[in-house]
Amino acid sequence: xxxxxINPFSGEKGIVHETISGDExxxxxxxxSEAQQNWKKRAVEERAGFAGSLAEILENRSDxxxxxxxxxxxxxxxxxxxxxxxxxxxxxxxxxxxxxxxxPEPRESSQGVTMLRYDPLGIVLAVMPWNxxxxxxIRCIVPALVSGNGxxxxxxxxxxxxxxxxxxxxxxxxxxxxxxxxxxxxxEQVSSIIEHRKVSSVSLTGSNIAxxxxxxxxxxxxxxxxxxxxxxxxxxxxxxxxxxxxxxGAITGRFQNNGQSCIATKRIYLHKDIFNExxxxxxxxxKSLKVGDPMDPEVxxxxxxxxSAAEELAEQVTKSVKMGARLLCGKGRPEExxxxxxxxxxxxxxxxxxxxxxxxxxxxxxxxxxxxxxxVISRVNSSRFGLGASVWTGNSDLAMQAATxxxxxTVTINGFTRSDPAVPFGGIKESGYGRELSDLGLYEFVNIxxxxxx
Ligand code: NAP
Numbered sequence: 001x002x003x004x005x006i007n008p009f010s011g012e013k014g015i016v017h018e019t020i021s022g023d024e025x026x027x028x029x030x031x032x033s034e035a036q037q038n039w040k041k042r043a044v045e046e047r048a049g050f051a052g053s054l055a056e057i058l059e060n061r062s063d064x065x066x067x068x069x070x071x072x073x074x075x076x077x078x079x080x081x082x083x084x085x086x087x088x089x090x091x092x093x094x095x096x097x098x099x100x101x102x103x104p105e106p107r108e109s110s111q112g113v114t115m116l117r118y119d120p121l122g123i124v125l126a127v128m129p130w131n132x133x134x135x136x137x138i139r140c141i142v143p144a145l146v147s148g149n150g151x152x153x154x155x156x157x158x159x160x161x162x163x164x165x166x167x168x169x170x171x172x173x174x175x176x177x178x179x180x181x182x183x184x185x186x187x188e189q190v191s192s193i194i195e196h197r198k199v200s201s202v203s204l205t206g207s208n209i210a211x212x213x214x215x216x217x218x219x220x221x222x223x224x225x226x227x228x229x230x231x232x233x234x235x236x237x238x239x240x241x242x243x244x245x246x247x248x249g250a251i252t253g254r255f256q257n258n259g260q261s262c263i264a265t266k267r268i269y270l271h272k273d274i275f276n277e278x279x280x281x282x283x284x285x286x287k288s289l290k291v292g293d294p295m296d297p298e299v300x301x302x303x304x305x306x307x308s309a310a311e312e313l314a315e316q317v318t319k320s321v322k323m324g325a326r327l328l329c330g331k332g333r334p335e336e337x338x339x340x341x342x343x344x345x346x347x348x349x350x351x352x353x354x355x356x357x358x359x360x361x362x363x364x365x366x367x368x369x370x371x372x373x374x375x376v377i378s379r380v381n382s383s384r385f386g387l388g389a390s391v392w393t394g395n396s397d398l399a400m401q402a403a404t405x406x407x408x409x410t411v412t413i414n415g416f417t418r419s420d421p422a423v424p425f426g427g428i429k430e431s432g433y434g435r436e437l438s439d440l441g442l443y444e445f446v447n448i449x450x451x452x453x454x
Contacts, residue, residue: 003160003184008074008303008339009293017160017184025189028181032123033198035179036150040120048098048146054173055091058084065165072159073130074302075257076294087138093421098146101439117449120148122200124445125193127154129206131260133162136205143442153182154190191217208430226434226444230359231387233417234380235265239273241392247281253416255343258302259363263388263417266360268367269376275369283329286343303339304362310334310341313362320353381407386429388417
């Protein structure tokens with residue numbers, strides 16, 4: 001196995017990086033552990049200061065890093081630059097918040113006063129995906145590092161330049177070496193890292209197949225595990241919603257990042273009274289989206305990550321059409337060559353068709369019609385996923401009822417789902433477990449130790 005990027009638009013191949021040997025890997029884990037032993041003794045404020053330096057590097061180099069992202073995975077360049085800037089925000093959030101989150105806290109009990117300490121775990125393994133090659137990594141590694149841990153990164157094999165750029169930025173920010181290391185390793189080596197006695201936990205963001213493998217390795221080794229997996233987020237529009245805003249929300253929610261986001265809008269449920277109005281406005285907007293070279297500032301949808309991802313998407317559409325779905329726009333298949341995929345909207349979609357039950361990772365979206373509240377909630381909740389959901393209505397009581405009834409980790413009212421450094425992020429059901437971001441994301445990487453002094 002080797003790590004190499006292939007530009008999804010131009011086909012240009014990057015440098016090949018061979019995986020490291022078992023001996024080299026063993027040495028890296030040992031030296032990371034030694035560095036962590038010193039690191040954990042430093043004051044939280046000092047550790048958090050390095051997150052501030054990292055923010056500065058990310059802000060200053062957002063153009064350069066944006067180009068790496070676009071060339072490796074194909075998202076429009078402006079969105080890639082925005083991704084890097086958002087990483088800087090997350091660094092700043094933990095720079096200013098970590099000392100408060102990690103401050104020992106008294107708890108009164110029948111034993112008198114118990115102090116809660118937030119101590120680091122040791123070494124955290126971060127297994128990360130290509131779809132937000134900077135954001136997914138930064139939001140995981142920064143809280144882990146400022147909490148006093150060492151971190152090993154196993155990034156996706158198609159984004160090695162992003163992985164190396166992040167490693168270099170962390171080093172330049174002043175985090176002591178080798179506290180954070182990027183590893184070019186095989187899947188088998190990932191299991192051996194999880195088993196290693198000096199590695200305490202693993203955080204995976206990725207597909208459900210990878211999640212099941214990582215969780216099983218972590219379970220066998222009795223290691224802590226956070227899983228951020230796939231989703232099929234519903235987007236529900238009630239008849240009293242602001243239709244124009246909901247159309248714009250659905251456009252961004254579904255098509256940004258070339259449709260390859262875990263929290264993308266993947267199933268749109270429209271009340272029957274506004275179905276025609278919404279669908280005609282939506283289709284008109286979708287047809288106006290420019291598809292093409294992701295470096296072109298006018299382009300909103302670049303290629304999906306590779307040809308096989310585009311073909312998988314086409315198969316989901318083809319099977320759904322065979323089950324009765326109708327194309328409102330788009331071809332439902334990639335262009336002759338490469339992995340450009342025209343945005344595709346479907347109507348009359350059966351609830352058990354692939355575009356409804358599986359995760360669609362690209363610019364494809366089904367529109368469903370519903371008649372009443374209980375019906376739509378039950379159809380939304382029939383999904384095996386439970387990551388995010390978006391609800392559009394002018395009635396705040398109805399919105400809060402829906403937020404209570406929908407089975408997901410996040411509910412957004414009158415907006416599309418997006419992540420924020422201060423808001424806990426994660427899913428339920430097959431979308432995974434544990435949380436990232438905010439204080440709760442940081443607590444995934446600490447030992448909450450109760451100290452009672454009689
Ligand atoms: P993926 O194929 O599961 O890969 C994710 C990471 O896991 C990569 O580093 C990959 O390495 C590694 N991996 C895969 N199988 C493995 C195994 N058996 N053992 C060890 N490591 C393994 O997912 P992806 O295609 O990159 O990412 C897309 C998926 O991520 C989508 O399902 C998306 O919804 C999900 N996602 C979830 C969130 C969230 O926060 N919930 C956020 C973003 C993305 P290789 O590249 O070497 O295979």
